[in-house]
Amino acid sequence: MAVENDTSGRPLRPYVLAAGEGEPAASEGSTMRIKASAESTGGGLGLLEGVDAPGFATPLHRHDVAELWYILDGHYDFYVAGEWLPAGTGAVVFVPGGLVHGLRAGPAGGRKLTAIIPGGPEGFFRDMHRAIETDAGTPERIRALGAEYGIELIGPLPER
16 A cells, blocks of 8 residues: 655655644634645645634635535635625535635624635635734735635635
8 A cells, every 4th residue: 555745755644633622723803723734645635624703804805715614513605706605513614726715704703614725725725724823914924824725715704
């Protein structure tokens, strides 16, 4: 059986992260943990677990990688290419790369898994967490971080 290598050339290793474990990542109104990264999956995917405050919303954005969400708890409204898509507990939402999109948590907030395929852009959330912790999370810094990870930040979500 062939063993794949991680992004630094080391052999990939199996691992288990318990509940609450993972590298801290966040954006305002959302607390996340990186459960799998491009480094740990040989570039295959990034996986984040997020707990979102009521009404939390991402900006409209676009990137070349695909995203897939599994809603663990709560309700979300996804805005994808000009269309609103509602998703509740147990739903899966897939957005191919290249489409303008964003999401908003419902009035009770929510919890979700976010897969980024292929991996790499999950580092944006790790770096944003660090910027927020050091009071360097200015809009200009967040926009620059997005550009580093191939994420084009477009603007606020429209009202539903």
